[in-house]
Amino acid sequence: xxxxxxxxxxxxxxxxxxxxxxxxxxxxxxxxxxxxxxxxxxxxxxxxxxxxxxxxxxxxxxxxxxxxxxxxxxxxxxxxxxxxxxxxxxxxxxxxxxxxxxxxxxxxxx
Amino acid sequence: xxxxxxxxxxxxxxxxxxxxxxxxxxxxxxxxxxxxxxxxxxxxxxxxxxxxxxxxxxxxxxxxxxxxxxxxxxxxxxxxxxxxxxxxxxxxxxxxxxxxxxxxxxxxxxxxxxxxxxxxx
Numbered sequence: 001x002x003x004x005x006x007x008x009x010x011x012x013x014x015x016x017x018x019x020x021x022x023x024x025x026x027x028x029x030x031x032x033x034x035x036x037x038x039x040x041x042x043x044x045x046x047x048x049x050x051x052x053x054x055x056x057x058x059x060x061x062x063x064x065x066x067x068x069x070x071x072x073x074x075x076x077x078x079x080x081x082x083x084x085x086x087x088x089x090x091x092x093x094x095x096x097x098x099x100x101x102x103x104x105x106x107x108x109x110x
Numbered sequence: 111x112x113x114x115x116x117x118x119x120x121x122x123x124x125x126x127x128x129x130x131x132x133x134x135x136x137x138x139x140x141x142x143x144x145x146x147x148x149x150x151x152x153x154x155x156x157x158x159x160x161x162x163x164x165x166x167x168x169x170x171x172x173x174x175x176x177x178x179x180x181x182x183x184x185x186x187x188x189x190x191x192x193x194x195x196x197x198x199x200x201x202x203x204x205x206x207x208x209x210x211x212x213x214x215x216x217x218x219x220x221x222x223x224x225x226x227x228x229x230x231x
Contacts, residue, residue, distance in 0.1 A: 001172075034214075034217065038218070045205065045222060045223055046155065046205075046218075047221070048218060048221075051210055051217035052216065052217065057219070087154075089155050091155070091157065091217070091218070093216045096169070097160055097167065099145075099160070100157065101154060101155045101157055102154070103154050104155070
């Protein structure tokens with residue numbers, strides 16, 4: 001059973017930079033997994049941020065960026081703002097029509 | 111503007127069935143694959159199922175395989191999820207979500223507000 005791993009929580013200071021990661025319990029994440037990232041605030045539906053590793057969804061500010069760092073997918077927020085305080089989820093395409101979400105990272109801005 | 115409206119949620123007893131629907135508008139529904147994604151109360155997102163744009167292929171998460179069936183009616187721009195043998199752990203908000211646009215179709219693009227399914231006796 002493949003598990004997609006994310007940090008359970010992270011904190012960043014306003015104006016700071018934070019990198020959240022998305023890994024695999026076994027193996028390395030590469031572009032072939034088409035990693036994508038979603039932001040969700042309590043009580044709201046998720047919002048698509050990044051897809052295909054690095055592509056920003058329409059309307060997403062450029063302080064959100066995606067990449068591969070080492071053996072993981074990464075979401076970097078540069079110049080964090082108070083309203084970036086949210087849950088962030090990655091999802092990987094495992095092939096054969098199967099997707100797996102990570103457990104999510106709760107980001108605190110303080 | 112993409113608009114997705116999930117419906118059919120409610121309270122159901124364990125072992126019973128429920129059928130969810132999703133009405134789509136604002137995009138060429140028949141050209142897009144469609145996912146169901148769920149979120150248990152206070153928990154993370156879980157992918158449930160996908161159906162190809164033309165209904166030719168369907169795939170399911172192991173947790174629902176054999177119990178849930180995804181289907182679509184392109185003439186009515188409607189997606190469905192038939193849920194049988196429901197369990198307490200199926201309690202969640204269920205979202206219908208289009209795939210991304212080709213060739214980058216491997217992501218989830220545009221989310222509705224979801225419909226809550228509660229499985230409880």
